[in-house]
Amino acid sequence: MQADPDDLFKALSDPTRRAILERLIHNGEQTVRALTDHAGVSQPMVSKHLGQLKLAGLVRDRPDGRQTHYRAEPQGLAPLIDWLSHYSAFWQDRFDHLEDLLKRMDQ
DSSP states (O other), X not given: OOOOHHHHHHHHTSHHHHHHHHHHHHXXXXXXXXXXXXXXXXHHHHHHHHHHHHHTTSEXXXXXXXXXXXXXXXXXXXXXXXXXXXXXXXXXXXXHHHHHXXXXXXX
């Protein structure tokens, strides 16, 4: 099940959540404790941020005894990629116009 795009954008709007997600992407699966050590916020806040990231489909959890391990779910970014793809034609057109302008300026 794909998350609501609004949940995705809301999750990515917070710099602490983005930092947590980036840490999971770059360093792989981690415990809440390991994430808290680098987050600059309290463990309850890290857990709250992880809940938002999970709701948005950006992370998955794996309980292991008393600890919970989290990992990034890159496919959770699919709604963002889909949304941005609608604008690719607009930006390509703009870049083409800019390239033409720069060529004319060089002549």
